[in-house]
Amino acid sequence: MRTSPPRSVPLNDLLRQATALQSELSASVNRVLASGWYILGRECAAFEAEFAAYCGVSHCVSVANGTDALEIALRSLGIGPGDSVATVANAGGYSTTAIRSVGAEPVYIDIDPYSMNMSAASLSARLTPAVRAVIATHLYGYMADLPALLTVTGRAAIPLVEDCAQAHGAAIGGRKAGSWGALACFSFYPTKNLGALGDGGAITTNDEGLAQRAKSLRQYGWSGKYQCSEYGRNSRLDEMQAAVLRAKLPYLDGWNARRREIAAIYSAALAGQALEYPLDFGQAYVAHLYVIRSHARDQIRGALGRCGIATDIHYPVPDHLQTAARGTRAAVTAKLPVTEQAAREVLTLPCYAELEDAEISAVAGALQALAEEVRVG
């Protein structure tokens, strides 16, 4: 345990978790090495069963990454050229990439200023018959208002796909992220709350037919070995990553609790200051990212940087303002004042389970000092 104040606090440090779990991770990797089976084997099947049970669903289909999970989920629903898919524009472009990959068009929905997740009222206002599905992202690890969003999609009789890439283990009323939508998509990118030692992803669902279709689509569209019933993808989770994820899954709830604890310490340090910060969202928030908002974002970033505290911006350019979107119908028709303002104001602070107490205190101390250092109002 460190006794003197840290000289710097990194935004993330993946080596810490890998070191703490070194013997378990080595044993997992060695088990796969010794098995002689490296793709879609026992580890994958076991992880799928364990993760489905964790999420409280009947099916989990593992895939190569979270973006593929979104693409395969859309394809499983039959979304393709000529269709539109409603999504948010403030989540790093992942859903847009998947929507474009299936040949569909995004329809961007503005966010709620408080949660920064999709606004159910804005969704309701922008639905047209061309919108055949909705992707709701649980941004920063805070669950979108699924009861309200599902009321809107239920009325329109269209499926909702959850993007749970930042929300492993979050829950509303005891019901986990990944168990609400027709399908739900996860990323196991190394920095996620449940992260692999490489790329990984998964789709969860309670629908047997959708699970079977996703399983076929992740492997060339095969209905059986060498039998191609439709054209799919090659997007498989390998046995090494599945074994690593199995070793880590039992720790997830503890890591999430620690993330929430850190978030609570930061929020207490910021109480009374003229900026916005995560309040106590309870189990619906797994503190994947701790994001504050201020008109003085860049000043705050500078002040924290001078204290050695690393920060980042998630995300600086909304999807409809990206160069790749220029001239597209989605960009031209987008009216997203809340999204655009958030992009100018958000700032991410270090928040992960392996932060040391001295580092957390250093961040909290720097946050308390902000009021004197910069005019944050």
Ligand SMILES: Cc1ncc(COP(=O)(O)O)c(C=O)c1O
């Ligand atoms: C909200 C969200 N959706 C989707 C993805 C895409 O996941 P991946 O990087 O595994 O393709 C990410 C990962 O960064 C994400 O944060």
